[in-house]
Amino acid sequence: MSIQEPYEKIFGFVPELTKKRHAFSAEVFPEILDIQEEFRKSCIHSEALEEKTAQLILFGILSSHMREGAKVHAIASRRLGATWKELHSVSNLVFLFGGLSAMNFSIKLLAEVKEQEEKQK
Known part of the structure; x- marks a missing residue:
């Protein structure tokens, strides 16, 4: 699954600020981007x-x-x-x-x- 897919699934598009964060972080600090996205996913998609x-x-x-x-x-x-x-x-x-x-x-x-x-x- 691409980094954009969860956004496209829930919103129908990738918000502009998110696109910019993804692009900049992927270039400058890609490993932290993966951590951020995993944490975001864990917070938003809770079983509770x-x-x-x-x-x-x-x-x-x-x-x-x-x-x-x-x-x-x-x-x-x-x-x-x-x-x-x-x-x-x-x-x-x-x-x-x-x-x-x-x-x-x-x-x-x-x-x-x-x-x-x-x-x-």
């Missing part, structure tokens, strides 16, 4: 959590920090069967700890993902 639940949690964590990476986890959540109501519920939790700005950010991302999905139909 369903994949959809893990992706919803990642969406929430990144949204509360207003990180653009939250968007790819919203996409992954949808690809794994999450409803818009489930994602919005995560945004409600983001509000509790990140405030209105973080919730607004997460809802903006959800609206973008929804728009992308509707264009693809």
